[in-house]
Amino acid sequence: MKFEEKLKNRQYEMLWQEYCGFLDLDIESYMTIQNRLMMEQISLWSHSELGKQMLNGKRPETIDEFRKAMPLSTYGDYADVLLQKKGEMLPDQPVLWIQTTWEGGKQPIKVAPYTKSMLDTYRNNTIACLMLSTSNEKGKFDVRATDKILYGLAPLPYATGLLPLVLNEEIGIEFLPSVREAEKMTFSERNKKGFKLGLRKNIDYFFGLGSVTYFVSLSLASMGKTSSQASSSDSKSSAMKYSLPMLGKFILAKYRCKKENRDLKPKDLFKLKGFMVAGTDNDCYKDDLEDLWGIRPMEIFAGTEPTCIGTETWTRDGMYFFPDACFYEFIPEDEMNRSYEDDSYQPKTYLMNEVLSGEKYELVISVFKGGAFMRYRVGDVYRCIGLKNDDDKTRIPRFKYIDRIPTIIDIAGFTRISEHSIKTAIDLSGLNIEEWIAVKEYNDHNRPLIHLFVEIKISSLVSCGLGKEILKEHLTVYFKYVDHDYKDLQRILGMDPLEITILKSGTFEEYNKQTGKKLRRINPSKYEIKELLSIEKNNFSIDRARGR
Amino acid sequence: MDSFVYIPITALCCYIFLLLAFVAAKKSKLINSFLLFLSAIILWTGGSLCMRMQLWPSLDFWYNASVLGLTLMPFAFFIFVIEFIGLRDRFFKAGYLLIVFLVNIINVLTGFFLSAPQATIGTDEKVSFIYNVTWPVSILFAICVAITSHSLYLLYKYSKTNEIAKKQFMPIVYGVFILVVGHLALFVPLFKGFPTDILSGVCFAFCLFYALYRRRLFKLTLLVSRGSCYGIAATLSLLLFSNFISLFQAFIDNNLSNFKENSVLIIAVFFTFATFFIYQGMKRFIDKVFTKEEIYQAENLKEFSIMVSKSLNVNEILEELVDVIQKTITVKKIYICIRNEKNDSFFMIHSTSPLDKKYFCIQEDNPIVTWLSNNEGCLLMKDFKRTVAYKSMWEEEKKQFADLKIECFVSLKDAAELVGIVLLSEKEKHSSFTYDDINFLGSVESVGSIAVRNSRLYEKAYLEARTDELTGLLNRKYFYENLHSEYEKNKGQSLALIILNIDDFKLFNQLYGNKEGDIALQMIAKIIQASVGSNGYVARYSGKEFAIILPLYDLLRAKNLAETIRLQIADMNKYNKEYRLKTLTLSGGICAIPYAASSVKELIDNADRAIYYVKRNGKNAIMTYSERDHNLGEGNVTAETLKLKENIYSDYEKTIYALTAAIDTKDHYTFDHSNNVAYYAVELAYAYGMNKETAEIIREAALLHDVGKIGIPEQILNKPGKLTPEEYEVMKGHVENSIDIIRHLPSLDYVIPAVIGHHERYDGLGYPRRIAKQDIPVSARILCIVDAFDAMVSERSYKEAYSVGHALKIIEDEAGLQFDPELAHVFVKSIKNGLIKIKQATSMEANKKIVSL
Known part of the structure; x- marks a missing residue:
């Protein structure tokens, strides 16, 4: 029976139990599901050609043996098999190959296989997300087959394009605009069309990257503005956009805004049932989004490799991982840092029933149901914020998304900048930069930015014009050239996230001399940057000045 | 009486039958409201019938009774609807009741709405009833329509919030529709004189009955009891009797005048038989229509209980179990999985057809097993799919169940422990498992569980007593x-x-x-x-x-x-x-x-x-x-056996050669020594009267007896002078070393007894096992003597070579102490007769030369 039919039968309690029942699990039952599915996956995977190749002839029988026998992996370990889409080498024939950019990889994209049963799980879990996004308390939700969803995410072959497909298999929720139409549109066309349709048909859900939903919401507000300022000849056509009740709502909203002397906000026009955001930096936008839509967005976690693995609940206070999507392991923060300093170091991992409240962890997943990735470092860092929650009566650990791993700078979920990409941009730009570090920071409006601290080559200080603006312009051009996502960041979100600080020549060398250590190029710790800046302030002799 | 009089009579019988049946049912508000409805409709139909038949006391009386019934019907329907959807509405209940009574009282007293008809006898001597219809009659109907409409509205409102209930009460709506059509049909000329209203009333009553049945508010078996059978049979007989007695009497009087005197007796006998047949027919009809299935289930269950109580054989019980389920519930296939001895999975050991594949097995940690262990009753797959536990099912397991089209699981328990699972595939014609099926399975489960438990205990005890553990x-x-x-x-x-x-x-x-x-x-x-x-x-x-x-x-x-x-x-x-x-x-x-x-x-x-x-x-x-x-x-x-043995031994030769070559590279003395010992040992064996085969084993043992010296450091092996106690301990280890090497060559293991025992002493003071006399294998006793002899007559780094005579003297002295006296005697004698020749010992110098090469 499809979800829609079950909805028609009004078996709400059963539906809640079926899709969101995992929230009632205690940690033992949670681990039973995890362990059981992991045993299935180990047996499938280690019999596949990929598994045999990666295990080097070892035959682990239990989960412990597997964790000992199999080192942690990254995409590079799978690239040979997956990029050529060698489905026959995998544990199960993939139905779909999902694509994403491979930050700092050998090739521009990476692809991940999705099997039939992975898609089944994905579907059930996204339905759970949909239900939870509308719920205000345990067991209560409001999903109808006639609902409309404004969908601000990319279509296939990106992972986000899967959601409309799998959801529509179960329930006839209408996507604004329809998936087929959306595929042919650019991002902004899609948003505009979506809103126009929304004005006619109403919007019940909104789902997108935090940053994108924010941008889209602002443009909606501005659309309201333009339509009110439109000349009388336009007003007819703009009125055509609205359905009659919506027109009424619009006039009321305008009146209210005028009275309260503020701009029109989406919440004046739409009463969202559910609001979901994904991606990074959602924290920066959540408050503003709540203000705009009158409902706090619920964060979910989905990715290309891990599928849809986690969701917040009605309390909007931390995410829970679905027990049947992946097997989760967690690398504690210090182990993680050690592993990034020393490539050969195998960090320790802990399981869901071993995490501690308050600790930061890097996530490691093994995808269930014939997935390819085993003990795979997704590159995301979470903080465990509690092992149980009295508010939503759960007894499993909940997490808060922190950011990408320190070696990657992710801006608004749009682009992932690695040391490699910055180095390429600098090299291509031909700018005489001696040394640099890049740090992710947030500006006064709590928006993410990439802060580049550079030191100019002493020899070119007098020969080239290398002002801050020139550097920024140049580097931006080359960032866009190297990283398409960066281009989109500016094109779609209108963000210009690069900030440059020029350091006194010799600062880095002096730092090395004084501290005896070399700074990590990407995201060194705040203390280290503070130290670097204080060293810069000090008077030190520049060795190179003496003709080296 | 018109020609359609049988219709109201039939209708009346139906109502009375339903009324009787429901009087016997377990009462609830809903059933009571249905009883009220039945009473109203009986009043209406009965009243009208009695009026048409102009029965006692008067036409007016029956007329008013039928009007009361007619007006009470919408009210009773309203009550029924309220109870059906679980609404509390005292106001309308009381209001409508009041209106109905007022209308009736007014009508009885004044005939305001519709006065009683006049009976007139027409030209064809048929009685017809002329109604004096005036406009107030529309008020009467309007009231009825209003109450019915209100009821329908309530149903409509309820259906918006409850999709499932809609299906349940749809029959009621159809019933109302039929009732309306039936009444309207009265005005159609085609149906003139035909009581379509009464016929539609019957349909309506049955629609309500069906709605109740869909709600599973009662069990048909309880409703249609033997009592109601008797009652109905009696009523029918009475009707028959009262209508036909005079005809029958006349028939006997006219045609069978011989039996005229006994006519009362004949009639009595005839009616007794008639009543009996009516009762039997009635019972059969009721059984067939209503209770066949349930009686059948109960009988099957009883039969099953009797069968399994007679048997202590698990397989027989399982066969019966499969049989009873298949007989009663029309499932396509049944499989039974029983927990294996290792307690880690449930293996299919029985199924409906011996042609079914049997390698099916359910793991102990399968979530279905966990569910069945922790819960009572049977589990439907479609329900299980909606639990969280289902998430931990393996795809392969899901496929297994899907391939077999399993839809229901029944547990077999021994006390609290799950010992088996009965798997039922889909039912014939894809119908789903009903409430009755599940109840039945529950009963089968408890009977089956006890039987399986007992038989398992018995079989276990029986097996334990009979078999080797x-x-x-x-x-x-x-x-x-x-x-x-x-x-x-x-x-x-x-x-x-x-x-x-x-x-x-x-x-x-x-x-x-x-x-x-x-x-x-x-x-x-x-x-x-x-x-x-x-x-x-x-x-x-x-x-x-x-x-x-x-x-x-x-x-x-x-x-x-x-x-x-x-x-x-x-x-x-x-x-x-x-x-x-x-x-x-x-x-x-x-x-x-x-x-x-x-x-x-x-x-x-x-x-x-x-x-x-x-x-x-x-x-x-x-x-x-x-x-x-x-x-x-x-x-x-057999000749083949001997040939096989030969092959085995020729294969060993190479291994032995390789091992002795290994000793040679390490310590040439040991190599020579082993060769010498082999020669002496074989000769001694023959001299002692052993056959060729045993001599061959002893030769091989002799060649390998010191192979363990490979592991002894050279400085100990060639140490001039006496060994320290520690060094001696190391040296003694060579026996175990030898065994450790040889044991990895299963084909050579037959030399182990000789090798392991060649340093044992006849008096039990040797090493490593300190065994004595005949406990030491004879091959080892032989090796012991010849090993010592060769060592004595050879020159070593720590000693000069003894003369042969001296060596033999020592052997004779040690006979019974270190050596087997009998063998020692044979050996000394053989040397002395020249049967065994002395092998030339390699000199130290030559030895050293070889080593340095």
């Missing part, structure tokens, strides 16, 4: 029991007995430990059992002996079977594990009645004797015992 074969006691009974059974025909004895099993245990030994025993048992199958009985006769009783077998067939088993066991360890174990061989003896024995005792004794001959003649063979062969066992060892 390790191998699962019959134990010795039951072997004798079976042998005796088979002997009695097959006295006139033939009965063969094979006894198989594992060769050198003690050594196998010593080499690999008892655990490995037990595994080997189990494997051997499995092979024997598989080869014998259902043709005979296999027992563990003693520690390392197996016995096979083969009824109707002659010697030749028994021997062929034994040979097959022997060959399989010889191959058994070849394909085993990463490392190779020693090949286990069997010595077997066969005897059969009537050919070679005439009593059970003789049968066993002769088979034992045959084994004895095999053992004496080099083991690893099967021999039959027959009178002719008495004492001539050797002739019966």
Whole structure:
């Protein structure tokens, strides 16, 4: 029976139990599901050609043996098999190959296989997300087959394009605009069309990257503005956009805004049932989004490799991982840092029933149901914020998304900048930069930015014009050239996230001399940057000045 | 009376039948409201009928009764609807009741709405009723329509919030529709005179009844009891009696005037039979229509209970279980999985058809097993799919169940422990499992569980008493029991007995430990059992002996079977594990009645004797015992067996050569020494009267006896002067070293007894095991003497060579202390006669030269 039919039968309690029942699990039952599915996956995977190749002839029988026998992996370990889409080498024939950019990889994209049963799980879990996004308390939700969803995410072959497909298999929720139409549109066309349709048909859900939903919401507000300022000849056509009740709502909203002397906000026009955001930096936008839509967005976690693995609940206070999507392991923060300093170091991992409240962890997943990735470092860092929650009566650990791993700078979920990409941009730009570090920071409006601290080559200080603006312009051009996502960041979100600080020549060398250590190029710790800046302030002799 | 009078009569009967039935049912507000409705409709139909028949007391009375019934009907319907959807509405309830009564009182008193009709007798002498219809009659109908509409509105409102209930009450809506159509049809000329209103009333009543049935508010069996059968049969008979008695009487009077005097008796007998047949017919009809299924279920269950209480055989019980379920619920397939002994999974051991695949198995940690263990009752797959536990199902498991189209699971429990699972596939015609099915399965489950529990306990006890724990074969006691009974059974025909004895099993245990030994025993048992199958009985006769009783077998067939088993066991360890174990061989003896024995005792004794001959003649063979062969066992060892042995030994030669070469590179003295010892040992063995084969084993043992010295440091091996106690300990270790090397060569293990014992002393003061006298294998005792002799007559770094005479003197002195006196005597004598020649010892210098090369 499809979800829609079950909805028609009004078996709400059963539906809640079926899709969101995992929230009632205690940690033992949670681990039973995890362990059981992991045993299935180990047996499938280690019999596949990929598994045999990666295990080097070892035959682990239990989960412990597997964790000992199999080192942690990254995409590079799978690239040979997956990029050529060698489905026959995998544990199960993939139905779909999902694509994403491979930050700092050998090739521009990476692809991940999705099997039939992975898609089944994905579907059930996204339905759970949909239900939870509308719920205000345990067991209560409001999903109808006639609902409309404004969908601000990319279509296939990106992972986000899967959601409309799998959801529509179960329930006839209408996507604004329809998936087929959306595929042919650019991002902004899609948003505009979506809103126009929304004005006619109403919007019940909104789902997108935090940053994108924010941008889209602002443009909606501005659309309201333009339509009110439109000349009388336009007003007819703009009125055509609205359905009659919506027109009424619009006039009321305008009146209210005028009275309260503020701009029109989406919440004046739409009463969202559910609001979901994904991606990074959602924290920066959540408050503003709540203000705009009158409902706090619920964060979910989905990715290309891990599928849809986690969701917040009605309390909007931390995410829970679905027990049947992946097997989760967690690398504690210090182990993680050690592993990034020393490539050969195998960090320790802990399981869901071993995490501690308050600790930061890097996530490691093994995808269930014939997935390819085993003990795979997704590159995301979470903080465990509690092992149980009295508010939503759960007894499993909940997490808060922190950011990408320190070696990657992710801006608004749009682009992932690695040391490699910055180095390429600098090299291509031909700018005489001696040394640099890049740090992710947030500006006064709590928006993410990439802060580049550079030191100019002493020899070119007098020969080239290398002002801050020139550097920024140049580097931006080359960032866009190297990283398409960066281009989109500016094109779609209108963000210009690069900030440059020029350091006194010799600062880095002096730092090395004084501290005896070399700074990590990407995201060194705040203390280290503070130290670097204080060293810069000090008077030190520049060795190179003496003709080296 | 018009020609359609039977319609109201039938309708009335139906209503009364329903009323009687429901009076017997368990009361609830809803059922009470239905009873009220039935009463109203009876009043209406009955009143109208009585009026048309102009019965006592008066036309007016029946007319008013029928109007009361007619107006009460919408009210009763309203009450029914309110109860059906669980609404509390006292206001309308009381209001409508008041209105209905007011209308009736007014009408009775004044005839304001519709006064009673006038009965007029027409020209054709038919009575017709003329109504004086005036406009107020529309008020009457308007009230009825309003109340009914209100009820329908409530239903509509309710349906918006409850999709499932909609299906349940749709029959009610259809009923109302039919009622309206029936009343409207009165005005259609085609139906003139035909009481369509009454007919539609019947339909309406049945629609309500059906709605109640869909709600599962009552069990039909309870409703339609024997009591109602009697009641209805009595009513029908009474009707028949009252209507036909005068006709019957007239018939007898006119046609059968002879029996006129006995007419009362005839009529009484006739009506008694008639009543009886009516009752039987009624009962059959009711059983067939209403209670057939339930009675059938109950009967099946009863039969099942009786059957399983008679049996203590698990398989029989399971067969009955499958049978009863399939008979009662029309499922396509039934499978039964029972927990295996290791307690880690449930294996399918029974199914509806023997052609079904049986390799199906459910793991212990399967979430379905967990659910069934923790919950009572049966589990429907479609419900289970909606639980969180379903998330942990493996895709393969889901597929397994889907392939078999499993839709329902029933647990079989022994106290709280789940011992088995009954899996039911989909039902015929894809219908779903009903509430009754589930109830029935629940009953089957409890009866089945108890039966399975008892039979399992019994079978366990029975098996434990009969079988050998390790191998699962019959134990010795039951072997004798079976042998005796088979002997009695097959006295006139033939009965063969094979006894198989594992060769050198003690050594196998010593080499690999008892655990490995037990595994080997189990494997051997499995092979024997598989080869014998259902043709005979296999027992563990003693520690390392197996016995096979083969009824109707002659010697030749028994021997062929034994040979097959022997060959399989010889191959058994070849394909085993990463490392190779020693090949286990069997010595077997066969005897059969009537050919070679005439009593059970003789049968066993002769088979034992045959084994004895095999053992004496080099083991690893099967021999039959027959009178002719008495004492001539050797002739019966097959030629192939001997050839096989030869091959084995020639293979070993290379290994021995490799090992001695290894000693040579390390310590040339030891190499020479081993060669010398081999020569002396073989000569001594012959001198002692041993056969060629044993001498060969001793030669090999002699060549390898010091192979462990490879592991002794050279400075200890060649140390001039006396060894320190620590060094001596290290030196003594060479015996164990030798064993450690040889044990990895299963093909050479037969030399181990000689090697391990060659430093044991006859008086028990040697090493490593400190065994004495005959406990030391004779081959070791031989090695002991010749080893010491060669050492004495050789020159070593720590001593000069002794003269032969001196050495022999020492041997003679030590006879009975270090050496076996008998062997020592033979050895000294053989040297002295020149039967054994002295090998030239290599000098130290020559030795050193070789080493330096």
